[in-house]
Amino acid sequence: MLRIGKLTDYGLVVLNQLALAGAMKQSTDDIAQATGLSIATVRKVMKAIVDAGLVIAQRGAKGGYRIALAPNQISVLDVVQAFEGPISLTECSADDNHCEITESCSLASNWTGINDLLLRVLGGITLDDIRNPDVQDKLHHDIIDQFQRIQLVNL
Amino acid sequence: MLRIGKLTDYGLVVLNQLALAGAMKQSTDDIAQATGLSIATVRKVMKAIVDAGLVIAQRGAKGGYRIALAPNQISVLDVVQAFEGPISLTECSADDNHCEITESCSLASNWTGINDLLLRVLGGITLDDIRNPDVQDKLHHDIIDQFQRIQLVNL
DNA sequence: TTAATCAATACCAAACTGGTATTGATTGCT
């Protein structure tokens, strides 16, 4: 399925909410209510995006969360990596590469290439793009156009 | 991690081997030996790519497998889908979409867009590209170039 | 008929995932 976890999805939803709130600090409760997620789940989500530096947390009474960067400075890649760690499609393209069939398999470097490509795609889409349908549509079509050209090259 | 399963990786390795063998039928044993995979694992791999129509199987004595299409007609996407089913990054972008927080989440359509994008990337890379380092390098650089342009648009 | 070969399942352990709960540390307020 090549899918990302639900938590990652939630992360984007929460970030969207925080972007909406701007400088206004949001407590776990606030976020849970605004997003419809359970409090426990929100806590788990917050940990990941705080650790990743995408959100700033303030403890204690009157504490809460606020977004750490402008929405156009946060890429989908940032969010995905916050939850799923460094992206590597296969173990071949992971850092600690020790595949038993490496000798008979000349494909490792290629996975790495594909991997890089996906990183670029995800890194090129920001929270802003996702939040604003217009911008998103525009960007989307641009990329599709480019890709159709690429596919011709590929034949 | 956003990763694909090992089986998918094996699938690509096996297809590469079959592409090499061309019209010469390969038995499960042959493939296991050539790739270094266990026989049992090869069997599992074969089922997926046969079901997907990427490989043709012939049963009985003197039977075996041969590749069903030219290597430039098989995309990485084909292989990934053969093993991991239809690609959908999130449940939002899946067919049977029934997310509890849909009302408060305006992001569903955007995941779908990102999803489409990844499909295109993977669909644009063929087994041939992966097997031939030269072609692959060339293609790779083309795509990277294109993407750098896209990222500028995105700022 | 027989041996070679693919097909279909079934099984199991290990890892991962989503979801929840518990306890502890920090901070503003009075």
Add this chain to the structure above:
DNA sequence: AGCAATCAATACCAGTTTGGTATTGATTAA
């Protein structure tokens, strides 16, 4: 100082997925 609000760190658990293997059955060439 003490309290209440709030985030942090873990720990737990059930369900699913994944990787790997084994077993039995169906097909076919010679």
